[in-house]
Amino acid sequence: MLEILKQSNNPELCLPLVDAVIAKAKEFYFKFGRKPAFMEVCGSHTMALARTGVKQKLKEHVNLISGPGCPVCVTDQRSIDAMIALSEGANRIICTFGDMMRVPGSNRTLLDEKIAGKDIRVVYSPTDTIQIAEANPDKEVIFLGIGFETTIPIFTLMAGEAIQRGISNFSIWMATKLVEPILRYLLETGEVNLDGFMLPGHVSIVLGEDSYHYLVDEYRISGVITGFESAELLSGIYKLIDLAIKEKPAILNNYRSIVTKSGNLVIRQWMDQYLTESDEAWRGIGTISKSGLDLKPEYDQFNAKKRFAVTIGEPKKTKCRCGEVIRGLISPEECPLFAKACSPMKPVGPCMVSTEGSCAAHYQYMRESF
């Protein structure tokens, strides 16, 4: 494991930082009699913590818990079921991100449907969907829009471009998610005891440092915005432990090169023009009020939920425990299917499908260390 850290972006900095974090964690243990516990709420952090070896190196001293930050993992079964139902209509093309193809719906995946002959296409950029719609004027082209605040602005760009180019055979099935409602959900349910959050780097570019003060003001818990390199992760963890020891919650920005205090106001104004809050279903959690964004009624022509009548049943119960994994209640290894019936080659749940999923990260980098 040390070898991974030695190969990381700055070994001269990282190795002393590991020692400093461990010393700080021991200080925490001396004061509170337990390990500090922090949750990352960004799929890229989940993968970075595993890939760099930071999580494995600190596991005896710091409890690093993966939260609901992977957009593929939190997408509800019903969104997949809806896209499968939509693909059954005549003259339909379904477009989606590559990871979504293998995510199980209630009975089948989009990949199963594609193999069965449905026109389901992977797009590398969501805006490619507009070109597909333009090239197929006799077909309805429907995009499955998943993602957090980093990705959501792209969907508004798609609607804007469709208006500009006079394209009317394109729509989005919005299944987007917002960070604040899920953090509030986690804190209000109290299911998992945390001493702070490692806050997402990319989402914070849009939201800005100031958007997280409710964590301190209402919940008395700290957050540190951090980047994705080993040194950034380690220094973020160090600062979280330090804040927890001092019992003075605060929001710190450890990613100032990218994240500003107020975020990207232009993008947020653009989002406000097109989008409105919506109740969204999270996989394994259920519907959380105002936890996503949907197109405003004036853009109903691009809203697949308004344009097409689709009946979707309740999500099917499975043995997959992704719902507990993304809430930080169990680690992937505690799922009985992990690395047995469920692997990246044959995933049973989205946390094993996604390149940012906690189960995939554990399978790829941590099977021997836990």
Ligand code: SF4
């Ligand atoms: Fe679901 Fe597989 Fe993860 Fe278990 S190991 S929680 S079945 S994705």
